[in-house]
Amino acid sequence: MEIKVNKEKCTGCKICVDVCPVGAIEVDNDGKPFITEKCNLCRLCVKECPEGAIETTGEEKKKADIDFSQYKGIWFFAEQKNGKLSHVAYELLGISLKLAETLKEEVCGVVFASNGKEMAQELFNRGCEKVYLVEKENLDEFRQDIYVCLMTELIKKYKPNIVLASATMIGRSFIPQTAARIKTGLTADCTDLAIDPETKLLQQIRPTYGGNLMAKIICEYHRPQMATIRPKAVEEAKIIGNRAGVIVKEDYVSFNATCRVDLVSKEAVEQTIDLQEAEIIVSGGRGLGDGKNFDMIRKLASLIGGAVGASRAAVDSGWIPYPHQVGQTGKTVKPKIYIACGISGAIQHLAGMSTSDYIIAINKDPDAPIFKVANLGIVGDIFEVIPKLIQKLESQKQ
Ligand SMILES: Cc1cc2nc3c(=O)[nH]c(=O)nc-3n(C[C@H](O)[C@H](O)[C@H](O)COP(=O)(O)OP(=O)(O)OC[C@H]3O[C@@H](n4cnc5c(N)ncnc54)[C@H](O)[C@@H]3O)c2cc1C
Incomplete structure (x- = not known):
């Protein structure tokens, strides 16, 4: 299938240029649009053109021949x-x-x-x-x-x-x-x-x-x-x-099922904590300032039986490997408790954790967007709050 502009019908209104989600329509010297190779054949322009000047040619998608x-x-x-x-x-x-x-x-x-x-x-x-x-x-x-x-x-x-x-x-x-x-x-x-x-x-x-x-x-x-x-x-x-x-x-x-694979034996592999299964997650972000400060996050997580998560900023900085990333391009998690430490709460991070049952955020900026989704917000410096929490938990354990 191909999409073409019928230049005789086109009035040059450029609505198609605005609606194209992939920027595949450009305008020639006469002010008339033309379709470039970026087109992914979504046909939004065909639908939106008020003059019906954008046409499809060639084979259309066909309904399967079934009832x-x-x-x-x-x-x-x-x-x-x-x-x-x-x-x-x-x-x-x-x-x-x-x-x-x-x-x-x-x-x-x-x-x-x-x-x-x-x-x-x-x-x-x-x-x-x-x-x-x-x-x-x-x-x-x-x-x-x-x-x-x-x-x-x-x-x-x-x-x-x-x-x-x-x-x-x-x-x-x-x-x-x-x-x-x-x-x-x-x-x-x-x-x-x-x-x-x-x-x-x-x-x-x-x-x-x-x-x-x-x-x-x-x-x-x-x-x-x-x-x-x-x-x-x-x-x-x-x-x-x-x-x-x-x-x-x-x-x-x-x-009549057949299988090309035989199970010869089974061997247990060392299990790392699966973020998506974890009931508690403690996540660190750019606010940690350095990869070595993830030790503080790991310590807190281990004291409360949680897994360690991270924002993309922390992963991109090389402070922690990608499997720990929570968010739109990381993992979607839904623990009982999610503790965000030094994470601003960008939309892409929220996309991966905002349905957690209970969200605790620690951030020194009172206007950080993470507080909008937090059930408990602590405005403070993570380097003061987290060590105090660790100390308290350790003394309780003893
Ligand atoms: C297509 C796309 C996909 C993306 N996917 C993801 C994704 O999957 N996951 C993800 O996380 N991001 C993702 N991002 C990136 C996202 O937009 C943000 O850039 C990222 O989440 C920011 O990480 P952050 O909150 O750690 O850092 P920042 O936004 O820099 O926030 C750091 C926060 O730490 C606080 N802070 C600093 N120092 C302290 C301190 N001492 N004590 C307390 N608080 C402190 C600051 O106030 C700030 O709020 C994506 C972006 C794009 C464009």
Whole structure:
């Protein structure tokens, strides 16, 4: 497809130049716009031109040759570890229930496990209506080929409207391959989802252009609509009570699943604290002034059983490695307590931590934006406040 300006129809109003999100429209000597190679074919200019002077040529995107009305239900992949549901399963259930409020479609979990009935019950207790369950010995162990095969066949058989997975190592591995097999689109790493009240399409929301814009992506032409969601970006579904639900049990043998990988043995690797799992995080920013001052942050974190986070400024200064970065281009976290030390609270940092349950900020500038999201703000010098805190905690421990 190509986008062209019909110069005869064009009045030179330049609205297209202003609306183009990637600056791909320039103006020639006659005051008429032309499209440059920066164009990403988003067609916003085609939509906004009041004269209809911007036209598309060549092949248009085509709707897949399938009956969309057959596709019903909001599915989420309920990830588990060693036979126990992971928190991301509850997060996906939470956002699915929210989508169902507008879409009015059934919310269904998909569980692959050696023994999944208890997991299904846990999902029912939080509002899930149906669970598609495939059971087999060792199915708790993630295998790319097997999971892709099972999910693909289930989608083909039951035709869900929406399929969600978490953007974990597992979700990021097998969901794109599944989407490719089904020949549908996939938006990876969403931070939120919504349903367009008019079109009922899934709006897949995620940062783009290096985090400077939030994009709303839709899948107009194919089904199901598929997305992965960043862990901790959405709220977990809460326990409602002991509820009944429907288990649709699928016979593993019927899938004819084969795997190119054999599990020979398992070896435990040294576990570093996972920021996204931590219940307490103590983060340091540029206010620390030097990498060695992170020792103070580590000490405080260890005294209260927390993990160490950082702002991008601290990471970019080389004071702490990137895996500790919290924010739009770092990790999204949602601990019970987040302590921001010498962090100003730039929008990109807030994007990764503002949904924490309780935020404590220590900053010497009373106007620092971090105080707008803090539940407890301490206006003071971190080099005075933190050592006092450490001293107090140490004396309490003794
Ligand atoms: C596309 C993009 C993506 C980004 N992604 C991220 C991201 O993922 N995460 C992220 O954090 N940032 C990100 N940023 C950068 C972000 O805009 C900020 O520059 C960064 O968060 C600032 O870090 P900071 O708060 O540590 O530093 P500063 O903004 O410099 O703030 C330092 C703070 O420390 C306080 N302070 C100084 N000395 C003391 C003291 N002795 N005691 C108490 N307080 C003190 C100051 O008052 C100040 O408020 C991104 C930026 C862009 C453009």
